[in-house]
Amino acid sequence: MLATTTLFGLSEEDIYLFNQGSSYHSYRFMGAHPVKFEGRLGVRFAVWAPNAKEVRVIGGFNGWNGIDHRMVPIGTTGVHALFIPKVKEGELYKYEIVAKDGTVIRKADPYAFYSERRPGTASIVARLTGHRWQDGKWMRWKKKNAPYHRPLLIYEVHAGSWKIKGKEDFYTYDELADDLIPYAAEMGYTHIELMPLAEHPLDQSWGYQITGFYSPTSRYGKPAALKRFVDRCHQNGLGVILDWVPGHFCKDDHGLRRFDGTPLYEGADPNRAELPLWGTLAFDFSRREIVSFLISNAIYWMDVFHIDGFRVDAVANMLNLHMDKPAHMRTYNELGGRENLDALRFLKLLNETLFRYYPDILIIAEDSSAWPAVTSPTYQGGLGFNFKWNMGWMNDMLRYMKLHPNDRQHHHHLLTFSLCYAFSENYVLPLSHDEVVHGKRSLLNKMPGSYEEKFDQLRLLYGYWMTHPGKKLLFMGGEWGQFDEWKDGDMLDWMVLEYDSHKSMHRYVRELNQVYRETPSLWEKDRDPDCFQWIDVHNAQQSVISFIRRGRSSFSVIIANFSCHDYRDYRIGVPEPGMYQPLIHSGDTRFGGYIENATTACYTSDNMKWHGLNQSISIQLPPYTFLLLTYLGNTQ
Missing domain, CATH: 2.60.40.10 (Immunoglobulins)
Structure with missing residues (x-):
């Protein structure tokens, strides 16, 4: 002793x-x-x-x-x-x-x-205690409401550019609480996802290259202020998700690299430790002390700051020893494969441990690979996350939307293929920061055609995104159609809300968010294949799709026209006789479209078989139109 x-x-x-x-x-x-x-x-x-x-x-x-x-x-x-x-x-x-x-x-x-x-x-030197939490109601609600059968609508935020006061003059955590929290709540989001807040030396890394894993960045104030921010989020019905980076760390001299004069947090083999694409070092997951360090770090954010969950960054990179490495740097595991078996064991232990302490946690894998069972329990052979970003849907969908409308008929599979695997995992559909930076252009500016057509198509994209199975994530600025791509050193272009086109888009997203939250058929059974039924998946020639979303006791009908053509009398099959009420129509003049009062008229089904269904309705379908109908019942 x-x-x-x-x-x-x-x-x-x-x-x-x-x-x-x-x-x-x-x-x-x-x-x-x-x-x-x-x-x-x-x-x-x-x-x-x-x-x-x-x-x-x-x-x-x-x-x-x-x-x-x-x-x-x-x-x-x-x-x-x-x-x-x-x-x-x-x-x-x-x-x-x-x-x-x-x-x-x-x-x-x-x-x-x-x-x-x-x-x-x-x-x-800082104390961990001192804040008197006022979020007991939120914490009790979380325990009773599993996220799988609830709406999950995430607003992804970079705190250093959502709003700023001047060059490198950032909003504090308290100032963000004053502005960001009521804004996100009024827009109808359920959660705010904050890009990494752990201390990092370089603003342009956005927080993904960390030196202080336990240290909330001082750019925005003291740790006590971050606690107040999270507390106020919870009091306003908003969860807080933190981007978390357990895979690698930056190489600045004062950080973890060669911490005691030897490779310690990183592995001794530079071919395995070095991540040349990012200029960082991978953690050595074979060292038990590193496992204690990282799992404790996740628990720390939950315990001390009441964080509701994590978006775990770069899971594919953690699992694949060859990812983004030139041939001469590729190493193999003890079985001769490219899988990082130590990282695999770590991720399983991480998720088992977090769920043991916090059964209501969100642990979302940012995984671009085809690794199976990412969101299945570890006792069933899975990785143990409870959600995964659907990168396949995102890549296919944005590729499809960038096509000239006349070419879309030849790439119809990009629109529909995601439904072949939509129920294999618990998915989040991300329209994230990675898609609107480094020359990729903003979501609005990815759309082809005239200025007006770009807005029409972005509303169409958002409608399909919101009604496709899976939870939702949108990066800040996307809600009003930011035209320029994200500039991490400047704040968002809030001034564009003075223009009718952006103001109308903002209104559309707010109402679309509200419709999503109030329509159980869009989220009650997200992973159940019974929640989805194609009405017509094969109409590539006209670039129109239609489908049904089902909840436990309700259903909705969705029609989306991705073409530049106006279909005056477009007939689709419907599953039940009776009245169908539009909940939202992307072509409404309130949203920048051309149809007055587009949601006031109901559609009564005809006793005419169509698309293999016994009933059908006829609708007007202008170019680039999304339409969501709810079934009111049979009034006959």
Whole structure:
């Protein structure tokens, strides 16, 4: 047994579990914690640096000279600890590590809970407690309402460009709460998804290249302000999803790279560790301490900040040792395959652990591969996520929409193929930031044709997206048809809402969101094949599709015309006799279309067989039109 003084109040069991890869709350003892030890107030520091010759704590409290603050190695665990009296919350600090070859390096704390604003790189002592949460009603509601059978409509936000006050003059977490929360709630979203908020040195990385995994970025304020933001979201009926990046980390000197003078968080083999496309390093998932670090990180965001779930970034890259690597850098697993078996084991353990602690969590895989059973439980051989981005639908759909309307008839499969696999996973249909940046053009500007036709087709796309099986995600600015692609250094083009075309698109998206949330047939049975029935899937020549969405006790009929032609008397089969009421029509003049009061007239079915159904209705179908009908019953 080690002496209590040597441990500085740390638990031997905690450190043992950390070394075994099964400490899922390691943030509670690793890092810098204000504590009372042996009757004195101060801060206890703990860091993992197994190959260091010596580790010292440096900071403003000792003039950045750690000669009198050498940390004590705790046996052979690789953990070094020290209690320093009189150090207080808000103090800046780093670890000064003497490598085995005598090289002295200065590192930020991997478990820092707050960090100096870039370009500064120091860690800051911060408490984890102090906020009095007021979101009990939301937390109780979550436990009773599984996301699978509820509407899920996600607004993806980059906090540094949604709104800003000037160049690099960002909105704070509190200012975002004042503006973003009521806006998202009024637009009808169920969740806000925030692009990575962990501390990162480069704005242009959007938060995906991280140095402080436990540190909410200081660009927007203190951690306490982020807690207030999440709390206010919950009080306004909005969940919060965080983009989370457990696959890799950036190579800045103060970060995790060669942390103790040797490859530690990354693997020793550079061919496996290096990710040349991104200029980052992959985590070494074979190291048990890395598993403790990462799973604890996810638990930390849930415990401390009440985050409702994660969009897990780059799952395909984690699983595939060859992805985005030149031939000379490709490595193989012990079975001779390209699968990263350590990452596979990690992801399964991650999801099992998170669901054990938080059964109502959202864990959404951003996975572009065809890996099977991503959203199936691990005990059934799956990866254990509960949702997956449907990248296949997104790629096919955007490719289809960019075609000239006269060419679409030759690529009809791009419109319909997704229904061949739509029920193989729990899908989210993403129209995300990745599709509107780096020369890809905005969603609006992907549409062919005239200025007016671009808006017509974007409304059509949104209608099909909203009624296709799967949950929904839209990147900020898409709701009003941002014309320029996303500029991460500037704020969104809010000024375009002064123009009727964008204002009408904004109104359309808001009403489409509301119709989605109020129409159970669009979300009650998303993964059940019985929720979907084609009326006519084969009309490639006219580029028109029609289908039925079914809920537990209701159904809706959807018609979409992707052509530039006006079909005056277009007949479709319907499943029941009676009245069909338009819920939303993309061609309504209120949305920028050409049909006055498009949703006021009901359609009465005729006793005429069509499309294999006993009843049918005849409708006018202008170019680029989406129409959603609800069944009112048989009034005859």
